[in-house]
Amino acid sequence: MHPFTYKFATEPHLAIKAINSEPNAVFLAGGTTLIDLMKLHVENPDTVNDINDLPLSKITEIPYGGIRIGALVKNSDCAHSQIIRERYPVLSEAILSGASPQLRNMATTGGNLLQKTRCYYYRDSSQPCNKRQPGSGCPAIDGVNRIHAVLGTSKHCIAVNPSDMAVALTALDAEVVTISSKGERRIPIDAFYLLPGDHPERENVLSPGELIVGVDLAPLPFAKRSHYLKVRDRASYAFALASAAVALDIENGVIKDSRIVMGGVGTRPWRAYEAERILKGKPVGRDLFKSAAEAGLTGAKQYKDNGFKVELAKRTVVRALTTISEMPA
Amino acid sequence: MKIPQVRTLNTEGGMLPVGSAAPDLFIETGCGSDTVSLSGLKGQVVVLAFSRPGWDPARDELKSAYNRALEQIDGLDIRILHIDSDQQSIQLADRANGAAAEVNVALMSGIDSFGSIAETYGVYGRNALFVVDERGRIAWSFAAPSGAVPRPDDLVSALRALAPGAKLEAAYSTRLTRRQFVAAALATAFALALPAVYTPAYGQGEGTFTSIPPPIATAAEIKVTLNINRSDYPLSIDPRVTLLDALRENIGLTGSKKGCDHGQCGACTVHVDGRRINSCLTLAAMCRGKKIVTIEGLADGEKLHPLQSAFIEHDGFQCGYCTPGQIMSAAALLTEPIGNADSDVREAMSGNICRCGAYPNIVDAIQDVRGNRKTEEAVSS
Numbered sequence: 001m002h003p004f005t006y007k008f009a010t011e012p013h014l015a016i017k018a019i020n021s022e023p024n025a026v027f028l029a030g031g032t033t034l035i036d037l038m039k040l041h042v043e044n045p046d047t048v049n050d051i052n053d054l055p056l057s058k059i060t061e062i063p064y065g066g067i068r069i070g071a072l073v074k075n076s077d078c079a080h081s082q083i084i085r086e087r088y089p090v091l092s093e094a095i096l097s098g099a100s101p102q103l104r105n106m107a108t109t110g111g112n113l114l115q116k117t118r119c120y121y122y123r124d125s126s127q128p129c130n131k132r133q134p135g136s137g138c139p140a141i142d143g144v145n146r147i148h149a150v151l152g153t154s155k156h157c158i159a160v161n162p163s164d165m166a167v168a169l170t171a172l173d174a175e176v177v178t179i180s181s182k183g184e185r186r187i188p189i190d191a192f193y194l195l196p197g198d199h200p201e202r203e204n205v206l207s208p209g210e211l212i213v214g215v216d217l218a219p220l221p222f223a224k225r226s227h228y229l230k231v232r233d234r235a236s237y238a239f240a241l242a243s244a245a246v247a248l249d250i251e252n253g254v255i256k257d258s259r260i261v262m263g264g265v266g267t268r269p270w271r272a273y274e275a276e277r278i279l280k281g282k283p284v285g286r287d288l289f290k291s292a293a294e295a296g297l298t299g300a301k302q303y304k305d306n307g308f309k310v311e312l313a314k315r316t317v318v319r320a321l322t323t324i325s326e327m328p329a
Numbered sequence: 330m331k332i333p334q335v336r337t338l339n340t341e342g343g344m345l346p347v348g349s350a351a352p353d354l355f356i357e358t359g360c361g362s363d364t365v366s367l368s369g370l371k372g373q374v375v376v377l378a379f380s381r382p383g384w385d386p387a388r389d390e391l392k393s394a395y396n397r398a399l400e401q402i403d404g405l406d407i408r409i410l411h412i413d414s415d416q417q418s419i420q421l422a423d424r425a426n427g428a429a430a431e432v433n434v435a436l437m438s439g440i441d442s443f444g445s446i447a448e449t450y451g452v453y454g455r456n457a458l459f460v461v462d463e464r465g466r467i468a469w470s471f472a473a474p475s476g477a478v479p480r481p482d483d484l485v486s487a488l489r490a491l492a493p494g495a496k497l498e499a500a501y502s503t504r505l506t507r508r509q510f511v512a513a514a515l516a517t518a519f520a521l522a523l524p525a526v527y528t529p530a531y532g533q534g535e536g537t538f539t540s541i542p543p544p545i546a547t548a549a550e551i552k553v554t555l556n557i558n559r560s561d562y563p564l565s566i567d568p569r570v571t572l573l574d575a576l577r578e579n580i581g582l583t584g585s586k587k588g589c590d591h592g593q594c595g596a597c598t599v600h601v602d603g604r605r606i607n608s609c610l611t612l613a614a615m616c617r618g619k620k621i622v623t624i625e626g627l628a629d630g631e632k633l634h635p636l637q638s639a640f641i642e643h644d645g646f647q648c649g650y651c652t653p654g655q656i657m658s659a660a661a662l663l664t665e666p667i668g669n670a671d672s673d674v675r676e677a678m679s680g681n682i683c684r685c686g687a688y689p690n691i692v693d694a695i696q697d698v699r700g701n702r703k704t705e706e707a708v709s710s
Contacts, residue, residue, distance in 0.1 A: 006568035006614050035610045036591050080666055100680020105604045236679035
């Protein structure tokens with residue numbers, strides 16, 4: 001591990017001040033991604049600002065019926081929270097489908113949003129990687145790419161976003177709340193993640209020194225009927241090959257509104273707007289779900305080892321939609 | 330570059346000190362038809378470079394960086410003209426003796442750190458340099474810990490002691506080739522050390538890309554008091570020290586195990602403020618003011634925790650390496666919102682890997698303590 005100076009802050013504005021005063025400084029929350037990558041020499045910060053003492057560990061009700069999940073709420077607390085399980089089951093299911101109980105006790109809401117890809121080449125500092133070392137090349141495109149993305153890829157990067165939580169949050173129209181020396185801002189989660197394009201090293205719209213303080217969820221009554229389905233190589237403790245966060249607003253057998261977001265297949269959480277449009281106003285039915293799933297994978301680009309993901313993702317979406325369409329309202 | 334095959338001809342054990350005879354070895358160079366042995370090079374200074382497989386210190390693009398580094402050493406007016414890992418030589422220009430004074434120093438590089446010859450030299454798993462004098466004795470050596478390269482600062486100070494004009498303390502004292510020896514040692518030492526501080530341009534050379542982890546360096550120590558098993562331990566540690574390493578290396582509580590060191594196997598599981606976590610992915614500094622419980626603190630004096638007894642009762646282990654983590658994980662599970670079925674236990678224990686495959690008995694032990702009988706479905710699976 002590269003040597004670093006360790007600091008900790010007790011107030012958000014002090015954390016911002018600290019990170020802006022040092023070059024090559026990072027925030028440290030749960031550490032499950034950062035410390036892992038520091039051991040691999042993928043992350044080599046000179047200063048580590050421990051933010052675990054900041055008062056951001058609560059889930060609170062906010063005006064107009066929504067809730068705020070503090071950036072330091074542990075994944076396990078979020079998943080087991082009564083209010084989350086009742087109002088936003090897709091989020092609880094998504095979090096519980098990821099990692100292990102130990103890791104979920106450490107990982108935080110803000111940290112999970114920023115978790116790094118599991119691309120083998122990104123994690124191996126002896127390999128070129130445009131995300132880790134811009135301009136060095138992408139060995140995954142012609143290499144071993146079974147776990148890589150089929151949606152949102154570019155000629156510079158095909159790394160998949162690994163988060164389950166972010167997929168569910170995208171289905172819930174979450175807003176990421178941040179502070180920086182310029183003040184507070186709210187970023188709709190669908191505008192939070194960037195496609196790799198020519199700059200895979202830029203994964204989101206956060207500016208240097210900007211701190212996530214929480215995630216806001218607006219009331220979304222039909223999210224009670226939501227579900228996360230994750231398909232992976234093992235029954236547990238594995239990253240998604242394909243996943244779907246879905247929610248359906250059904251009235252008298254007709255779909256009024258829906259959310260369909262896919263994980264494990266995109267370079268970012270992949271909201272299938274076209275699939276949602278297809279469902280709108282139509283009666284629930286398997287064929288309808290199939291055509292929605294088909295639309296969701298439009299533009300998918302297959303690589304040597306990951307072609308199976310296209311069909312797998314479609315079936316995952318169909319099964320997830322079928323499951324919730326059969327749930328009692 | 331093709332990695333030369335290395336075979337040992339001498340199998341004495343132990344770390345070899347300066348002044349001792351260098352065990353013979355030979356390497357096959359280039360296409361494998363040429364063999365160079367250390368004994369065949371007697372009468373010359375030879376630099377031996379042990380490194381990780383695949384690492385080639387002799388890349389031409391590093392040459393200017395080596396020379397910039399050599400300029401840092403006072404009183405040494407040597408330039409590297411060429412390092413050739415195929416021909417296994419370092420070509421130097423000794424500018425103090427006129428521009429024409431070219432010197433060739435024999436190099437035996439690419440010797441596998443994980444091979445038998447590294448074992449013979451007592452540097453297994455380490456990047457190491459030996460300078461063997463013309464009589465076949467080790468004149469100088471340097472070894473860096475596994476996965477690391479020498480610190481440039483250390484090398485500079487070590488090599489300054491050998492530079493012309495410096496007081497000679499090493500066993501080495503042959504004046505005729507001393508300058509060659511110093512230069513060769515410097516050149517190769519920097520060749521191995523520099524990747525840590527010098528990043529080559531991408532896409533150069535033969536399209537190969539090599540990197541070496543940054544050098545071992547230390548950060549300013551910080552003071553942290555850890556409360557472990559109801560006792561306070563004031564520590565002064567490098568901020569990089571993980572909770573797991575603090576427990577095992579600083580405090581001597583070796584019950585928590587290091588399996589993968591990346592949060593994947595669960596062998597390091599401990600409780601922090603009543604919750605199970607992976608101590609390998611937690612910095613010790615993050616645990617200021619928190620209550621840590623390890624496997625050593627789980628029992629109540631001589632009275633075992635019910636899960637410890639149940640693991641014995643149900644034979645919940647074979648080799649035992651994962652067991653402390655399994656038990657700490659299981660003990661925390663008792664207070665978590667987990668369903669009653671065996672499948673719920675298996676899911677909740679998925680962060681603890683057991684190579685021996687003691688899973689069925691581990692599930693039995695946990696269900697016994699929870700008061701749940703094993704279900705038919707689980708027995709048949």
